[in-house]
Amino acid sequence: QVPLVESGGGLAQAGGSLRLSCVASGQMSTFSTFSNTAMGWFRQAPGKEREFVAVISGPGGETKLTDSVQGRFTISRDNAKSTVYLQMNSLKPEDTAVYYCAARRVPFISTTIALYHTWGQGTQVTVSS
Numbered sequence: 001q002v003p004l005v006e007s008g009g010g011l012a013q014a015g016g017s018l019r020l021s022c023v024a025s026g027q028m029s030t031f032s033t034f035s036n037t038a039m040g041w042f043r044q045a046p047g048k049e050r051e052f053v054a055v056i057s058g059p060g061g062e063t064k065l066t067d068s069v070q071g072r073f074t075i076s077r078d079n080a081k082s083t084v085y086l087q088m089n090s091l092k093p094e095d096t097a098v099y100y101c102a103a104r105r106v107p108f109i110s111t112t113i114a115l116y117h118t119w120g121q122g123t124q125v126t127v128s129s
Contacts, residue, residue: 002121003028006101009123012091016127020086022101022120029082035059038104039077039084040116043097043125050113053099054086058107066111069095091127098122 008020020041024034040055054065054075063075072091077084084101102116110116 001026003118004101004103004120006099006120006123009099009125011126011128014091014093014127014129016091017087017089018091018125020088020099020101020123020125022084022086024082024103028103028118031079031082034082035079036107038107038109039075040102040104040110041075041084041086041099042102042113042116043095043099044122045094045097048097050100052111052113055109055111056084057109062109064109064111088125091125093127093129096125096127098124 003026006022012018036058038057041053042050043053044050052066056063056075056077060077072089074087100122101120103118
């Protein structure tokens with residue numbers, strides 16, 4: 001059983017919107033575990049390194065987004081559904097990448113990839129100009 005499964009990717013035009021979802025399963029999906037797990041979104045474009053996009057704390061009260069998506073993307077979560085979301089508006093061609101959700105073992109936010117222990121398989125987002 002894959003512990004994190006992303007969905008919602010696809011093809012969008014520049015200026016359009018997509019909403020990504022990441023659902024936790026198994027042991028991670030219990031309310032007590034998921035609500036104590038900071039969740040992040042990362043992306044990797046062809047030929048580039050994986051980079052931080054957004055993170056939300058376990059309870060959901062603290063978020064951080066990378067500068068390039070500030071004002072366009074929003075991260076949120078529903079701990080009762082063991083799901084984290086990434087709402088992407090005003091999409092740009094440079095947002096094209098495979099988007100991954102990832103989980104920490106603690107509820108505190110971090111932008112450091114190495115501090116995330118569980119990763120989803122990724123969902124492709126392609127933005128056409």
